[in-house]
Amino acid sequence: xxxxxxxxxxxxxxxxxxxxxxxxxxxxxxxxxxxxxxxxxxxxxxxxxxxxxxxxxxxxxxxxxxxxxxxxxxxxxxxxxxxxxxxxxxxxxxxxx
Numbered sequence: 001x002x003x004x005x006x007x008x009x010x011x012x013x014x015x016x017x018x019x020x021x022x023x024x025x026x027x028x029x030x031x032x033x034x035x036x037x038x039x040x041x042x043x044x045x046x047x048x049x050x051x052x053x054x055x056x057x058x059x060x061x062x063x064x065x066x067x068x069x070x071x072x073x074x075x076x077x078x079x080x081x082x083x084x085x086x087x088x089x090x091x092x093x094x095x096x097x
Contacts (some may be wrong), residue, residue, distance in 0.1 A: 001026070001032060001047060002029060002032070004051065005025065005028050005054070006025065008023050008051065008054050008055075008058075009024060009054070011054070012057070012058045012060035012061055012062075012067050013061055013062060014081075016061050028050065031046065031050075032046065032047075032078070035047075047069070062083070
């Protein structure tokens with residue numbers, strides 16, 4: 001079930017994933033284990049609620065990202081894939097690009 005959740009997290013914008021995916025997975029794992037202990041019916045109900053919430057959340061994030069100007073919304077998360085790693089000089093980073 002975690003693999004499916006991890007795959008569905010990719011529906012979120014990349015900047016959102018970079019900031020929140022690890023925490024979301026951790027909370028999901030703990031809640032899924034708790035639901036699993038309560039029985040199959042609770043686990044199925046939990047899974048349905050999580051998938052629904054994840055789809056609604058991803059949709060809301062994409063709408064916010066595509067319709068609101070960056071300067072207004074104040075939420076311009078950095079693209080971690082573009083950031084220079086610690087310990088790499090500016091000159092060597094840009095020389096490699």
